[in-house]
Amino acid sequence: MIENAYQLIVYVLTLLGVYEWIYGIFQSFGIDYVLQIIIVFVEIVILFAFVLVTVMFLTWMERKVVAMVQSRYGPMVTGPRGLLQPVMDGVKLIGKEDIIPAKADRWIFTLAPFIVFIPALLVFIPLPFGKSLIISDLRVGLLYIIAISAMSPVALLLAGWASNNKYSLMGAMRAVAQDISYTIPLALTAIAVVMFTGSLSTVDIVNAQGGTWFGIIPKWFIFIQPLGFILFLIASIAEMGRIPFDFQESESELVAGFFTEYSGMKFAMFFLAEYAHLFAVSGIIVTLFLGGWEGPALPFIPVQLTSLVIFLIKTYAVIFFAMWLRDTVPRVRIDQLLNLGWKIMVPLAVLNLLLTGFIVVAGVI
Amino acid sequence: METEELLLNMGPVHPSTHGVLRFKLRMDGEIIKECNIVMGYLHRGTEKLGEMKTYLQFTPYTDRLDYISAFPNNYAYAKAIEELAGIEVPLRAEYIRVLTMELNRIINHLVFMGSLLMDLGAATMIMWGFREREKALQLFEMLCGARMTFNYIKPGGVRDDLPDGFIPKLNEFLKDMEKRIDDYEQLINENEIFLMRMKNIGVISAQEAINYGLTGPALRGSGVSYDIRKLEPYSIYPDLDFKVCVQSEGDSFARYMVRVDEMRESLHILRQVVDTMPEAKIVAQAKYGIAPMTGMPSAVSTYFPRIFAPPAGEVYSRIEAPKGELGFYIVSDGTTKPYRVKIRSPSFCNLTAIPRMVVGLKIPDLIAAFGTIDVVLGDVDR
Numbered sequence: 001m002i003e004n005a006y007q008l009i010v011y012v013l014t015l016l017g018v019y020e021w022i023y024g025i026f027q028s029f030g031i032d033y034v035l036q037i038i039i040v041f042v043e044i045v046i047l048f049a050f051v052l053v054t055v056m057f058l059t060w061m062e063r064k065v066v067a068m069v070q071s072r073y074g075p076m077v078t079g080p081r082g083l084l085q086p087v088m089d090g091v092k093l094i095g096k097e098d099i100i101p102a103k104a105d106r107w108i109f110t111l112a113p114f115i116v117f118i119p120a121l122l123v124f125i126p127l128p129f130g131k132s133l134i135i136s137d138l139r140v141g142l143l144y145i146i147a148i149s150a151m152s153p154v155a156l157l158l159a160g161w162a163s164n165n166k167y168s169l170m171g172a173m174r175a176v177a178q179d180i181s182y183t184i185p186l187a188l189t190a191i192a193v194v195m196f197t198g199s200l201s202t203v204d205i206v207n208a209q210g211g212t213w214f215g216i217i218p219k220w221f222i223f224i225q226p227l228g229f230i231l232f233l234i235a236s237i238a239e240m241g242r243i244p245f246d247f248q249e250s251e252s253e254l255v256a257g258f259f260t261e262y263s264g265m266k267f268a269m270f271f272l273a274e275y276a277h278l279f280a281v282s283g284i285i286v287t288l289f290l291g292g293w294e295g296p297a298l299p300f301i302p303v304q305l306t307s308l309v310i311f312l313i314k315t316y317a318v319i320f321f322a323m324w325l326r327d328t329v330p331r332v333r334i335d336q337l338l339n340l341g342w343k344i345m346v347p348l349a350v351l352n353l354l355l356t357g358f359i360v361v362a363g364v365i
Numbered sequence: 366m367e368t369e370e371l372l373l374n375m376g377p378v379h380p381s382t383h384g385v386l387r388f389k390l391r392m393d394g395e396i397i398k399e400c401n402i403v404m405g406y407l408h409r410g411t412e413k414l415g416e417m418k419t420y421l422q423f424t425p426y427t428d429r430l431d432y433i434s435a436f437p438n439n440y441a442y443a444k445a446i447e448e449l450a451g452i453e454v455p456l457r458a459e460y461i462r463v464l465t466m467e468l469n470r471i472i473n474h475l476v477f478m479g480s481l482l483m484d485l486g487a488a489t490m491i492m493w494g495f496r497e498r499e500k501a502l503q504l505f506e507m508l509c510g511a512r513m514t515f516n517y518i519k520p521g522g523v524r525d526d527l528p529d530g531f532i533p534k535l536n537e538f539l540k541d542m543e544k545r546i547d548d549y550e551q552l553i554n555e556n557e558i559f560l561m562r563m564k565n566i567g568v569i570s571a572q573e574a575i576n577y578g579l580t581g582p583a584l585r586g587s588g589v590s591y592d593i594r595k596l597e598p599y600s601i602y603p604d605l606d607f608k609v610c611v612q613s614e615g616d617s618f619a620r621y622m623v624r625v626d627e628m629r630e631s632l633h634i635l636r637q638v639v640d641t642m643p644e645a646k647i648v649a650q651a652k653y654g655i656a657p658m659t660g661m662p663s664a665v666s667t668y669f670p671r672i673f674a675p676p677a678g679e680v681y682s683r684i685e686a687p688k689g690e691l692g693f694y695i696v697s698d699g700t701t702k703p704y705r706v707k708i709r710s711p712s713f714c715n716l717t718a719i720p721r722m723v724v725g726l727k728i729p730d731l732i733a734a735f736g737t738i739d740v741v742l743g744d745v746d747r
Contacts (some may be wrong), residue, residue: 070492166373170728237560243486244558253728255380329558331486333729334395336561 002132003203005043006036008304031219043135047124055275056086062275064321069327089268097262105162110157113262113269119151120276126202130293130307132201141202142152142194145284146187149239153179154276160258171257174334176244178238181341186235188349189228192356193288194220206292221290224359227352230287231345236281238337241274243326245337282318285310290314315336370398373607373728377406377441381484381732384742386716388731395727400720404713407746415695415706419672420446420520421718423706426737430710431744434473436465437686444599445682445693446520450675457643458522459600464638465508465517467631468535472498473687473739475705481621481675485562489555497545500538507531532639537630539632539639546628554625557735563618567722567734570615577718581711582627586620587693588613593685604641607634619735674701688712688739712744 001006011018026035060083067074090183100109125139128134135151138144156358160172194200197208211219222229238245254260259270286292291314293307332340371394376387385406411430415423427438440462447454475498479491482592502512507528509517517524553559569579574587584591592609594602609625612619676700683692689711696705715738723731 066488070489071496072492075396075746166371246486252380283669289646327487327489329487329556330562331729332558332561333727 003132004132004137005047006039006135008132009039009043012130021215032276042176047135047322048121049057051276052272053278054279055272056090058275058279058319059086059271061319062326065320065323070323089293089339093264094265098264098266099249099260101164103164105164108162109261110266112155112162113266113273115158116155117257117269117273117276118154119148119155120273120280122148122284123277123280125253127280128202128206128287128292128311129283130305130309130311131303133293133304133308137203140200142190142205142288143198143201145191145202146183146190149186149281150183150191152273154228154256157166159262163261165261167254167256167260171254171260174254175241175258177338178241178341181338182235182238182345185231185345185349186239187343188346188353189225189232189235190288192225192228192349192353193355193358195223195360196224202287202292206287206294208293210294218291218294220289220294222289225356228356229285229351231352232289233285235341236285237322237325238341239276240281240322242278244324244329246331257290278322279315282315282322285318286311286314290318296312366437370745373624375451375728375731377403381700381735382742383480383735386740388730390731391723397667397723397726397728397731400723400731402716404716407742411747412706412708415701415703416507420675423649423703425514425516426518428516429743430747431686431688431691431712432513433476433741434687435513435515436469436518437684437691439515439601440466440730441682441684441686441691441693443518443520445680445695446675448682449520449678449680449695449697450520450673452521454522454602457526460638460642461523461527462518463504463600463602464535464635464642465515465523465588466653467634468501468504470596470631470687471628472501474628476741477624477736478553481733482559484732484736485559487559490549493545493549493552497542500541504535504538507534529598532642535635535639538548539635542632544630546625546632550625552672554622560618560619562729562733563621563737564614564616565622566617566726566730567737568614569718569722573721574612574615574718577721578714579689579718580714581685581687582610583625583689583715583718585609585611586623586737587615591689594677597683599684600680601638604720605634605637613713615670615732615738622747624739635685649715656678672701674699683709686711688714688741710744710747712738712740712742713747716740 002011010019013022023035028030063085064074064082065073075085079086081165100106123145125135126138126144128137156175156179157172159173160168160170163169193205197205199205201258209218209220213219217223254305259267262270293311295307297303298306373390373392374387376382377385382388387403387406389401389403402501409429411426414426414535418426424439424442427442428435430438443644446452475494479494482488482490505515506512508531509515509524521691522581557651569577569587571587571589574584574589578589579587588611590609590611593599594607595609607630610623610630612622675697677697679694679696681692681694683690685691690709691711692709694707694709695703695706698704719731719735725736
């Protein structure tokens with residue numbers, strides 16, 4: 001039974017008939033653990049490359065979706081239908097002067113973009129992209145995801161503080177207030193899902209959503225937890241900092257929020273982290289509520305491939321929703337957002353938890 | 366915990382100051398304690414230029430006051446001179462003037478809606494607004510070759526008659542616009558977040574609005590039915606059927622709604638103008654009475670003498686521009702150049718009420734309230 005990406009790589013190598021041979025070489029030197037490290041390294045490189053390509057694609061997709069809503073074309077010049085636009089953007093940003101303001105805290109200012117990028121990538125480790133397509137099925141996968149996500153405000157605060165700019169500072173303060181008040185409903189609704197599965201492992205959560213009721217309705221948690229899904233979606237969008245909750249960078253008020261002073265590649269890091277986060281959060285929503293990679297299996301095609309495609313389709317649907325929302329609604333005010341978080345979302349999340357408790361104890365589902 | 370006040374300089378380079386305006390804010394965290402407006406970054410000395418130019422030479426400068434709606438500027442200046450010199454204007458010219466001004470009112474409000482929603486973080490409306498504005502700009506281009514700075518309405522008439530095919534294209538625009546306004550209302554007015562951001566924000570009472578000298582939609586949003594088109598009817602407005610749009614709440618949403626209603630009223634006016642347009646193709650009065658015609662052949666039009674001198678005297682003439690009351694005070698000493706040109710611009714007077722509206726609110730509210738005042742910095746700084 002293949003459980004994660006490591007075993008998958010070993011399996012593929014075995015199928016190709018080279019695994020025994022490579023393993024033999026390493027074993028003859030008595031360093032077979034090096035092979036393990038290399039394979040882990042390879043899978044991480046594959047994951048990060050995949051995430052980065054996805055992020056670049058997402059920046060293109062965002063612009064295309066905005067353009068669609070606003071009856072424009074969007075990028076059309078670079079590559080077919082402007083598909084290479086993100087590459088050109090990257091080239092341009094690398095060529096930009098890297099400005100560090102004179103009064104800024106140089107070290108933290110330089111460090112912050114990297115700190116913001118790391119949690120955005122680490123979140124993907126326990127995220128199942130498909131059947132057995134997971135780096136590591138942590139037993140506390142969900143907790144890990146929430147904990148890692150909670151790291152990002154630290155980086156934003158560092159960036160805002162180190163810039164020594166009033167707009168940056170206010171943006172950073174808003175980001176922290178927002179993240180703290182929305183991580184709580186986020187975690188509370190995630191717990192409601194865990195109450196059904198009895199496990200924090202993301203793979204167990206997806207497996208629990210396999211099968212159908214009456215042969216038609218898939219057993220996704222969105223149907224058992226509609227309130228939880230809505231709360232989780234709103235809290236996720238708030239945590240991602242996208243319109244209607246993008247106070248950290250609300251450009252009409254705070255110029256660009258915490259990354260006002262950043263330019264060139266450091267700016268690009270924030271930008272990439274934002275989209276990596278969007279992808280990660282959409283993936284988490286799919287995993288928790290939309291059945292993850294569960295879906296119809298096709299004959300003759302490896303289940304890993306079909307499940308990956310199903311997962312990506314669902315994830316992109318969520319991403320499209322977030323982009324659509326961004327083009328349709330204005331931004332709420334920061335105090336309105338905090339009111340919504342503490343006075344409505346948290347009580348509703350607790351209520352949802354209570355109802356879930358009743359249902360689980362009654363054993364209805 | 367020890368805290369200190371934050372002095373925030375918003376502008377002159379800032380995404381939502383609509384040009385070059387500077388707010389000096391004294392802030393307690395996110396709350397505005399004091400708001401000072403620093404203007405003048407776009408000052409071009411337009412009024413002084415008025416004294417340096419002949420009467421007709423100054424018309425293009427009025428285009429650049431409120432460049433979003435240049436026709437009313439042209440008209441206000443032309444009207445002042447007509448009153449000063451006692452010039453008669455042919456009826457068809459008046460119809461064309463009202464047509465252009467009301468069309469201009471619609472696109473001004475489109476830009477207003479777009480930039481307001483942009484300030485609130487919804488970028489879609491500005492694209493939609495500009496899509497429709499483009500059609501109006503194409504009409505203007507047909508009319509006078511220019512899209513923003515027209516120099517079209519001149520003392521004594523307008524520069525040219527309507528071109529062929531203008532009226533059908535205008536009718537098409539009117540029909541289209543009717544549907545579009547419904548679309549906008551559906552996108553915006555029923556949006557809970559938009560209402561949350563606009564209702565009870567930047568409230569100014571009727572009395573205060575009058576005290577601050579607010580005019581136009583900003584004043585009508587406070588429940589004062591004040592429209593110069595009704596109070597001091599000019600041009601052909603007495604013959605037209607339209608109502609003054611008033612909202613009583615005095616908050617940002619009321620000011621916004623006044624403008625949406627005004628767009629509908631303008632469409633109504635435009636349809637009447639198109640229906641009752643006189644056939645006689647005279648669009649300018651050739652005789653100025655005392656005008657000393659120079660022998661120079663005019664490249665622009667044969668209707669206007671390039672240089673003329675109205676009798677000595679002074680005049681204050683005002684109109685209802687899309688942004689409020691636009692007045693020209695002109696003193697003539699009987700020479701070919703005005704002795705003094707004073708411009709009472711709506712944006713300038715309306716802007717001064719901002720500190721009253723926003724103290725105690727938060728930065729996002731300042732942006733929203735400022736957006737609903739609808740200023741153009743070219744009009745503020747002159």
